[in-house]
Amino acid sequence: MSTVRTAMVIGGGIAGPVTATALLKAGIDARLYEAYPGPSYNIGSGLALAPNGVAALDIIEAGEAVREIARPISKMGLSVGGKDIFMPGLSGLEPLQLVDRGELHRALHDRAVAAGVPIEYNKRLIDVVEDESGITARFADGSTATADALIGADGIRSTVRGLIDPDAPGPEYLNMLGFGAMIDYDGDIEPESMTFAFGKKAYYLYGATGEGQVMWGANLPHKEYLSLTAARAIPASHWLSILRETYAEDTPGGEFARRTTEEQLEVVGALHIMPSVPHWFRGRMALVGDAVHAPSNSSGQGASLAIESAIQVARCLRDLPTPEEAFATYERLRRGRVEAVAARAAKANHSKTLGPVGRKMMQLLAPVFVRMMDTEKTMGPEQRYRIDWDAPVYKELAKTA
Numbered sequence: 263m264s265t266v267r268t269a270m271v272i273g274g275g276i277a278g279p280v281t282a283t284a285l286l287k288a289g290i291d292a293r294l295y296e297a298y299p300g301p302s303y304n305i306g307s308g309l310a311l312a313p314n315g316v317a318a319l320d321i322i323e324a325g326e327a328v329r330e331i332a333r334p335i336s337k338m339g340l341s342v343g344g345k346d347i348f349m350p351g352l353s354g355l356e357p358l359q360l361v362d363r364g365e366l367h368r369a370l371h372d373r374a375v376a377a378g379v380p381i382e383y384n385k386r387l388i389d390v391v392e393d394e395s396g397i398t399a400r401f402a403d404g405s406t407a408t409a410d411a412l413i414g415a416d417g418i419r420s421t422v423r424g425l426i427d428p429d430a431p432g433p434e435y436l437n438m439l440g441f442g443a444m445i446d447y448d449g450d451i452e453p454e455s456m457t458f459a460f461g462k463k464a465y466y467l468y469g470a471t472g473e474g475q476v477m478w479g480a481n482l483p484h485k486e487y488l489s490l491t492a493a494r495a496i497p498a499s500h501w502l503s504i505l506r507e508t509y510a511e512d513t514p515g516g517e518f519a520r521r522t523t524e525e526q527l528e529v530v531g532a533l534h535i536m537p538s539v540p541h542w543f544r545g546r547m548a549l550v551g552d553a554v555h556a557p558s559n560s561s562g563q564g565a566s567l568a569i570e571s572a573i574q575v576a577r578c579l580r581d582l583p584t585p586e587e588a589f590a591t592y593e594r595l596r597r598g599r600v601e602a603v604a605a606r607a608a609k610a611n612h613s614k615t616l617g618p619v620g621r622k623m624m625q626l627l628a629p630v631f632v633r634m635m636d637t638e639k640t641m642g643p644e645q646r647y648r649i650d651w652d653a654p655v656y657k658e659l660a661k662t663a
């Protein structure tokens with residue numbers, strides 16, 4: 263039986279609201295603290311949630327709301343040298359769900375509020391003090407809050423990670439900047455598809471969203487690291503001219519870049535991964551989501567894994583007597599899975615930055631690879647993973663022992 267009655271969740275992105283809602287479901291009084299002044303509903307750009315992520319959302323009754331705002335993606339394609347090759351999907355699974363990031367934030371936030379999670383904005387965590395009776399968070403506005411446990415869902419630049427371990431690694435820049443746009447496009451695009459395209463100079467991806475619209479994302483090679491603020495301070499016209507030049511010879515990438523307007527262009531910012539984090543928890547504090555495991559965006563699993571971890575940490579706090587035992591169990595359940603996904607994504611990432619010879623080889627070999635690819639073997643374990651919320655955690659531990 264848990265001794266944890268109250269918890270603070272730091273960060274109101276994707277993992278935060280899911281963690282807080284799951285904690286309430288577990289009988290733990292959870293409160294969420296977000297650094298920004300309000301919910302981020304207009305952050306643009308899209309992301310694809312995998313069936314495992316949507317199934318985890320069903321546990322907190324948020325799956326349906328997300329399906330309602332999403333576009334189903336039932337086919338995944340690879341485009342090399344303008345030729346599309348579609349991969350066989352996994353049988354018996356619901357399609358991936360392509361959602362607008364801001365809309366997803368809204369759906370998860372609304373679900374947390376409906377479940378009864380109090381959310382406080384303008385609360386940037388800067389420090390903690392822990393003792394035998396609890397943990398006290400100190401915020402930048404001078405206020406404090408105390409609970410039995412604290413969960414850091416504060417993203418890839420996590421403050422909680424540094425409070426757990428001052429020597430924790432930071433995010434690794436992938437030498438690429440991300441851009442996204444939803445544009446009008448009436449060209450020939452396979453319905454309900456998401457295509458990963460290896461252009462002549464850079465990688466990009468696109469999804470058919472129906473009704474003559476396409477959501478596309480560019481991964482622009484960029485050696486110099488730019489913070490999001492710095493990248494957004496540069497006029498969109500500058501970025502558009504670079505994107506048009508970079509994708510000029512690609513089909514359909516060149517057309518996407520030409521059609522994208524300054525208003526439509528969303529600067530997503532520097533692309534990162536989190537290297538393996540040695541300490542996921544300390545005492546009454548633990549990490550979830552990008553704060554502890556951000557695979558590259560090539561994985562298509564970042565948000566889905568964040569959601570799974572959010573549910574699992576709540577389940578462990580429900581079933582184990584102390585925060586430390588709960589967090590150790592949580593790490594045991596999660597580390598192997600998230601590191602396996604990160605390793606697969608790292609391989610895919612490598613192919614995004616190939617030189618001219620590598621790209622030529624890719625063009626020749628990709629059709630063979632796709633034909634030989636065993637999607638069940640590569641994607642099956644990722645997408646078929648399900649959490650049994652009602653089962654006591656010790657039963658699952660017995661399986662992983």
Ligand SMILES: Cc1cc2nc3c(=O)[nH]c(=O)nc-3n(C[C@H](O)[C@H](O)[C@H](O)COP(=O)(O)OP(=O)(O)OC[C@H]3O[C@@H](n4cnc5c(N)ncnc54)[C@H](O)[C@@H]3O)c2cc1C
Nearest residue numbers: 273275276277297310386387416417551552563564565566
């Ligand atoms: C270009 C791109 C494309 C992607 N595409 C996909 C995809 O298709 N599918 C997929 O599954 N994933 C995708 N991802 C990954 C996905 O976006 C992340 O894995 C996900 O957002 C992680 O959620 P999170 O809640 O852990 O972190 P975040 O969403 O970053 O939320 C962290 C929150 O914490 C707050 N915060 C930070 N510091 C503090 C503090 N000190 N105090 C209080 N609050 C704080 C922040 O303001 C923020 O609201 C993509 C990522 C990128 C960059």
